[in-house]
Every structure is written in C-alpha cells, then in structure tokens.
Amino acid sequence: MKDLMRRFHQLIELERERSEMLKEIESVLGFDMSFSEEQIFKNAMDTFKQELDKEVVREITSWMK
Numbered sequence: 001m002k003d004l005m006r007r008f009h010q011l012i013e014l015e016r017e018r019s020e021m022l023k024e025i026e027s028v029l030g031f032d033m034s035f036s037e038e039q040i041f042k043n044a045m046d047t048f049k050q051e052l053d054k055e056v057v058r059e060i061t062s063w064m065k
Contacts, residue, residue: 007051011044018043 019035
C-alpha cells in the first residue's frame, strides 16, 4: 500500500511539473494552458487508475497460468 501511495504522489508531482512547463510557454502561445490543482489531481488519478488496472490484469493473468 505504501508503494501505491508513493506512486500516486509521484504522479501528482509530475502533473504539477507539467503544469509549470505549460505556464512557461504561456508567453509564446499568448494564453494560459496550465492546470488548476483540481485538474492536476484528476490527471494524476486517471493515470494512477490506468496503471493500477494494468497491474491487476497482469497479476490475475499470472495467477491463471
């Protein structure tokens, strides 16, 4: 469970970095494309869910062999 929480926190940090990069190119684009904290959390949660789903399928498949 600790590993899952650690991974989720990593994903949140990655999304925050992504948002910061988008803020940096705002002057070039002429508009803000960065994410709100709510969107950062949602993006991290979506990625986490996809990774978890893949892991569950992989584990179940290995049990069935």
